[in-house]
Amino acid sequence: MDLNKKRTIRNRKKLKSVSYDRYRITVSKSLNNISAQIIDDNVNKTIVSASSNEKEIRSNKVKKMEMSKIIGETLAKRAAEKKITKVYFDRGGFKYHGRIKSLAEALRKNGLNF
Secondary structure, three states, X not given: OOHHHHHHHHHHHHHHHHOOOOEEEEEEEOOOOEEEEXXXXXXXXXXXXXXXXXXXXXXXXXXXXXXXXXXXXXXXXXXXXOOOOEEEXXXXXXXXXXXXXXXXXXXXXXXXXX
C-alpha cells in the first residue's frame, strides 16, 4: 500500500473517532484543479460540493491559490444555504499547506466551524 493511501486512512480513522456528530469536508486536488465536498457519513451521501471544473468557476482565469480561496467561499455559501455550520476537515493524504490551507482558511472565514 502506498504511503499516501496509508496516510489518508490513518487521518480519516482519527477524525471519525473524534467527530461523530458532524459532517465531513473532504478535499481532493490535482496539479491543476481542486475540489471539496461535504459528506454525511451516516448515509454515505454528498450534501454539497464545489469544484474548479465547474463552468462558472472555470471561466475566471486566476492562479491556483486564488482558485482555492474561491472554492472555499463557494462551498461555504452552499453549506450555509443547507444550514450546515459544524463540520470536520478531512485533508486526506495532503499536507495542511499551500492550496489546502488557503481553502480551509476561506471556509473558516465564511462561517464554517472546524
